[in-house]
Amino acid sequence: MAKQPKNNNIIEICSVSKSYDTKPVVENISLSIKKGEFVTLLGPSGCGKTTTLRMIAGFEKPTEGVIKINGEDITTMPPHLRPVNTVFQKYALFPHLNVFNNVAFGLKLKRIPDGTTKTTKKGVVYENLRKLTKQEIKEKVDRALKMVDLEDYGHRNVNSLSGGQQQRVAIARALVNEPEVLLLDEPLGALDLKMRKDMQIELMQMHKKLGITFVYVTHDQEEALTMSDTIVVMRHGVIQQIGTPQKVYDEPANAFVADFIGESNIFSGTMCADCDVEFFGHHFECVDKGFKKNEPIDVIIRPEDIYVLPAENSGAMLKGVVDSCVFKGDHYQIIAIIDGEHELLIHDNTECKKGEEIGIFIKPFDLHIMHKARIINEVEGEMWDENTVEFCGGRFPCETTLPAGTKVKVKIDFDDVIVYDDEEDGIISGEVTSSIYKGSYYQCIIRTDESYYNFFVDTEDDWLKGDRVGLGVAPEKIIIEPIEEEKENADE
Amino acid sequence: MNRIKEMTKGAVSFIKGTPQKIKSGLKNFHLTRKVFSYPYILFLLLFVIVPTAMIIVRAFISEGKLSFDNFATFFTDGASLITLGNSMLIGVLTTVICLLVGYPVAFILSKMNSGKVLVMLFVLPMWVNFLIRTLATKALFQAASLPLGLGAVLFCMVYNYLPFMILPLHTTISGIDKSYVEAAQDLGADKVTVFVKTILPLSLPGIISGITMVFIPTISTFAITEFLRGNSDIYLFGDSIYIKFMNNAWGVGAVMSIIMLIMVLISNFFMSKLNDSNDGSQVGARLW
Structure with a gap:
């Protein structure tokens, strides 16, 4: 161990980006992982979490950036030389080998110093390496199989095992090599719920016992909250938040994290002053400070933080009408309509009747105030001719008289983007990558096919993730500014 | 070969036959998937199984009698x-x-x-x-x-x-x-x-x-x-x-x-x- 890093970080990912052709998958992520930590990369499918893991394992090379393990730059090191082992999503157990030989695969390739050294003519001293003996391999494999409770399965064909057993073999196969870091790529995805819960606990116990670093990839927020020391929430190849499970749940960094982890009510509001937020047309006391006056913000309220009171109770901050009340075992899930338009999701122990008027109470520190990720869509484009602007691969009619060829900044309000069901109807087409309900409307993010710009769109309809849609904008709603002016005003 | 042609012709005319014919045929003959394999089975029988059997029989006949002479001739040559x-x-x-x-x-x-x-x-x-x-x-x-x-x-x-x-x-x-x-x-x-x-x-x-x-x-x-x-x-x-x-x-x-x-x-x-x-x-x- 010549190079012991000063800090305790075993993996350092420094401004790493990865794109396939021109499509960015991971954009400029930086992350440090401490020795012995259980880190989960969490995010919806296509968020770049698996790509990040594969870059650590060495199966993908970053387009930009550096990855270090133990302070050593391993960005271009081939996978077989890295001190990491992977548990693959579909196990990837070798079908031509039995359980024992699958687990022994890595050990048979391993070379260890045999104690003697060799000096070359130039005076460089090498340690002589030797293979592990059959006895050593057998001992190690048996120990690994015992750890995953499969002692008697060594001779079995891997295809004769159940999903859970195959999973255990895959874990034993990785751990038997005593890696410094174990990478797990959605390892429990193929198991049924009960098996998954059991394996979660077993993996946590193994992590505690072995003390090695686990990097775990999942899209299951509950799994992430249960198992991790640290959660890294990702979306569109960008890290949204890094924190402990408690922190990510209680203080989500933005509306996406709040929506993705646990259930939540997300509303658009305005920060009127320190500790004074306005939404639904009401003012509320909160505990957040340091926002600009009248800054548009997102308010996030967890459904279990909302209390139902009798309508006439003097403590009620808001009044709402119950739209539905469903028994969920340990609580009732109530949807209340505030002022006839805003939906509020509540988890409470009080049973309500549909149509009943209730009072609502929220504690000030349960109102989570968040900067908006974006207030307006802003994209760079170029004037095609006097009344047409080109951006994201489409030509949009607009109302401006700037000459053709001028580089411009195009701004479009969220609710001015028109979404068409049929791709052909829009000027440009794209794919819906997320949709968050904001009480009375949905905020979708639509990634354009050309230039991969993410348009934020407020719409009445709930588009599903992966829907192909067309996008258009009314000419009078496109705000166009020449870029030169923008630069001069940049200091403001 | 002619026999095969006739057989297949028969099968085709049966399939193409008027509904009434099929209906009456259905009483003792069901048009199941199995039926479509009959032409092939017939072909197999006539041109694979029968010739193979003939070859096997022929191998054991020498000068009009049943014997192992042919085997002896081959293995001693x-x-x-x-x-x-x-x-x-x-x-x-x-x-x-x-x-x-x-x-x-x-x-x-x-x-x-x-x-x-x-x-x-x-x-x-x-x-x-x-x-x-x-x-x-x-x-x-x-x-x-x-x-x-x-x-x-x-x-x-x-x-x-x-x-x-x-x-x-x-x-x-x-x-x-x-x-x-x-x-x-x-x-x-x-x-x-x-x-x-x-x-x-x-x-x-x-x-x-x-x-x-x-x-x-x-x-x-x-x-x-x-x-x-x-x-x-x-x-x-x-x-x-x-x-x-x-x-x-x-x-x-x-x-x-x-x-x-x-x-x-x-x-x-x-x-x-x-x-x-x-x-x-x-x-x-x-x-x-």
């Missing part, structure tokens, strides 16, 4: 046994060369995006008539004033049967899940070890089908040696069966055909055995 040995040798040589040439080709093609198109190019000669290909080879050798003989025979064999090796190998190798390769790399295998320890064993079913597809036809061919033998006296097993039948030595010819058949059965047996031990891992190899 040194020349016939040498021919059998020779054709085995040429078969093994051809198969080995096909495997050594075909495996790298199939391996490289399976890595390429345009691999399928290239495979088509490799398989394309298969659609040229076998005799034309063989005669063309002869013409090529003569044009290049290369001597005919063992070399020419082997060359033509490899040329003719290489696609039969490449095709199953390509199907199997491109069917190998990439995650196995990644898993091996992850466990510390360099490129050579990945190949030796995962790709090669996982492509075993393809190798076996390739060998079966090449070896058996090679030893039974007679046209290639006929045209490319030149002045040498290379006779393959196929040649000697042909000669025996031409010389009206039906009994011995039948014995030799049976030996041929047994060899096919043995190799098929080993192939299915090896495929079973690799069960589930390869679907591609089942195509052949």
Whole structure:
């Protein structure tokens, strides 16, 4: 161990980006992982979490950036030389080998110093390496199989095992090599719920016992909250938040994290002053400070933080009408309509009747105030001719008289983007990558096919993730500014 | 042949028949999926099973009597046994060369995006008539004033049967899940070890089908040696069966055909055995 890093970080990912052709998958992520930590990369499918893991394992090379393990730059090191082992999503157990030989695969390739050294003519001293003996391999494999409770399965064909057993073999196969870091790529995805819960606990116990670093990839927020020391929430190849499970749940960094982890009510509001937020047309006391006056913000309220009171109770901050009340075992899930338009999701122990008027109470520190990720869509484009602007691969009619060829900044309000069901109807087409309900409307993010710009769109309809849609904008709603002016005003 | 035609005509007219006819027929005859296999079963019976039975019977008849004389004649005739040995040798040589040439080709093609198109190019000669290909080879050798003989025979064999090796190998190798390769790399295998320890064993079913597809036809061919033998006296097993039948030595010819058949059965047996031990891992190899 010549190079012991000063800090305790075993993996350092420094401004790493990865794109396939021109499509960015991971954009400029930086992350440090401490020795012995259980880190989960969490995010919806296509968020770049698996790509990040594969870059650590060495199966993908970053387009930009550096990855270090133990302070050593391993960005271009081939996978077989890295001190990491992977548990693959579909196990990837070798079908031509039995359980024992699958687990022994890595050990048979391993070379260890045999104690003697060799000096070359130039005076460089090498340690002589030797293979592990059959006895050593057998001992190690048996120990690994015992750890995953499969002692008697060594001779079995891997295809004769159940999903859970195959999973255990895959874990034993990785751990038997005593890696410094174990990478797990959605390892429990193929198991049924009960098996998954059991394996979660077993993996946590193994992590505690072995003390090695686990990097775990999942899209299951509950799994992430249960198992991790640290959660890294990702979306569109960008890290949204890094924190402990408690922190990510209680203080989500933005509306996406709040929506993705646990259930939540997300509303658009305005920060009127320190500790004074306005939404639904009401003012509320909160505990957040340091926002600009009248800054548009997102308010996030967890459904279990909302209390139902009798309508006439003097403590009620808001009044709402119950739209539905469903028994969920340990609580009732109530949807209340505030002022006839805003939906509020509540988890409470009080049973309500549909149509009943209730009072609502929220504690000030349960109102989570968040900067908006974006207030307006802003994209760079170029004037095609006097009344047409080109951006994201489409030509949009607009109302401006700037000459053709001028580089411009195009701004479009969220609710001015028109979404068409049929791709052909829009000027440009794209794919819906997320949709968050904001009480009375949905905020979708639509990634354009050309230039991969993410348009934020407020719409009445709930588009599903992966829907192909067309996008258009009314000419009078496109705000166009020449870029030169923008630069001069940049200091403001 | 005429009988077959009539039978199929009957079947077609039955299917095409008016609804009433079908309805009345349905009482004791159900138009199930099984019915559609009848023409093939009939064909199989007439042109495969009956002739095989005839050959087997013929092998045991010598001078109008039931005896093992034909077997005795064959196994005591040194020349016939040498021919059998020779054709085995040429078969093994051809198969080995096909495997050594075909495996790298199939391996490289399976890595390429345009691999399928290239495979088509490799398989394309298969659609040229076998005799034309063989005669063309002869013409090529003569044009290049290369001597005919063992070399020419082997060359033509490899040329003719290489696609039969490449095709199953390509199907199997491109069917190998990439995650196995990644898993091996992850466990510390360099490129050579990945190949030796995962790709090669996982492509075993393809190798076996390739060998079966090449070896058996090679030893039974007679046209290639006929045209490319030149002045040498290379006779393959196929040649000697042909000669025996031409010389009206039906009994011995039948014995030799049976030996041929047994060899096919043995190799098929080993192939299915090896495929079973690799069960589930390869679907591609089942195509052949």
